[in-house]
Amino acid sequence: MITPPPPASRRSLRVTALASAVALLLAAGCTASGDGTDSGTDPTVQAGAARLKVTMITHATDGDTFWDLVKKGAEAAAAKDDIDLTYANDPDTAGQAALVQDAVRDKADGIALTLAKPQAMQGAVAAATAAGIPVVGLNSGIDAWQSAGLLEYFGQDESVAGQAVGDKLDDLKAKHALCVIHEQGNVALEARCAGVKKTFGGQTEMLYVDGTNTDTVAAAITARLQQDRTIDEVVTNGARFALTAVKSVKETRSKARVATFDLNEDLVRAVQSGDVQFAVDQQPYLQGYLAVDALWLYKTNGNISGGGVEPVLTGPAFVTKTNVAAVARFAAGGTR
Known part of the structure; x- marks a missing residue:
């Protein structure tokens, strides 16, 4: 014969049993919702969910350290x-458009691309x-991304950046600037030099060169400096061209x-040494990072940076000898 517990013990057992039942219900509520999803976990990160496929397509030339930074930012995101x-x-441009078509055939979940020559990319976009497929823009095409049907844009307003350089050249008492454009027809480069000319009080001269051949770039700049000794400022559109100009x-x-x-790591050192007066940083690592992250946010939560009506600006920021030390440590790490 089993002796039943006294009344106090029975009450204690009932309380313990009730507490256990509540705990089990709470646990169930944290791990499942009425629609079968895990309500205690971010719904965008479900076990077994397919990874989003994002393709980034740029107009970069191989070996350009600027685009290495864009790629690093994209990879981090x-x-x-x-x-x-x-x-x-x-x-x-035809090759870039073909890469977009490849991404469409591969059923990418999102595409991030540059619009250096917007008209030629219209069909692919x-x-x-x-x-x-949602498409976002970065780096080039700030005046064309909306009309092209892109969701968002991340980059620098090149016209504003150029005008800021023109003002700075005035402050530096320059009189004759040679603005070197290494890719004719690239809307970003054209806008920069046009911006310089708009605000610079001195003479602005455009020099078109073939940016795919460093030797011809050097020869063209050297020849122009020999021909006109009044040129007192050379403005380039890329770190490696600045080092060539030096x-x-x-x-x-x-x-x-x-x-x-x-800028890049070598250019940072050139600013530190005084070989280059200043650089305008549009933060390419940030452009790559934001473009990829924006597609993830759009696909998982419907977010659109800038509301789809305003670009997200990543520059311009001036890097001079007075503030270059703050940038140098990140440049050494390969992210600036």
Whole structure:
């Protein structure tokens, strides 16, 4: 015969049983909702859910350290968001458009691209949007992204950046600027030099060169500095072209100073040494990061940065000898 517990013990057992039942119900509520999803976990990160496939397509030339920074930023965002990222580039617009068509056929979940020559990319972008693939822009095409049907844009307003450089040249008492454009027809580069000319009180001269051949770039800058000794400022549109211009200035014993749009680790050192007066940083790592992260946010939560009506600006920011130390440590890490 089993002796029943006293009344007090029975009450204690009932309380314990009730507490256990409540705990089980609470646990069930945390792990499942009425629609069968895990309500205690971010619904965008479901076990067994397919990874988003994002393709980034740029007009970069191989070996350009600027685009290495864009790619690093994109890869960092992809790692954070668990995205399957494909990066592809082609400086030829037809090749870039073909890469977009490839991404459409591969059923990418999102495409991030540059619009260096917007008209030539219209058909490819239209094919992507017709397939229901969200497309965002970065780096080039700030005046064309909305009309092209892109959701968002991340980059620098190149006209504003150019005008800021023109004002700075006035502050530096420059009189004759040579603005070097290394890709004719690239809307971003054209807008920069046009912006310089708009605000600079001195003479602004455009020099078109073939940016795919460093030797011809050097020869063209050297020849122009030899022909006109009144040129007192060379403005380039990329860090590697600025370093080429520094060599041309030294070779010709010109009194011209060198300034540039964009920077990399070598350019940071050139600013530190005084070989380059200043650089305009549009933060390419940030452009790549934001473009990929924006597609993840759109696909998982319907977010649109800038509301789809305003670009998200990543520059311009001036890097001079007075503030270059703050940038140098990040440049050494390969992210500026």
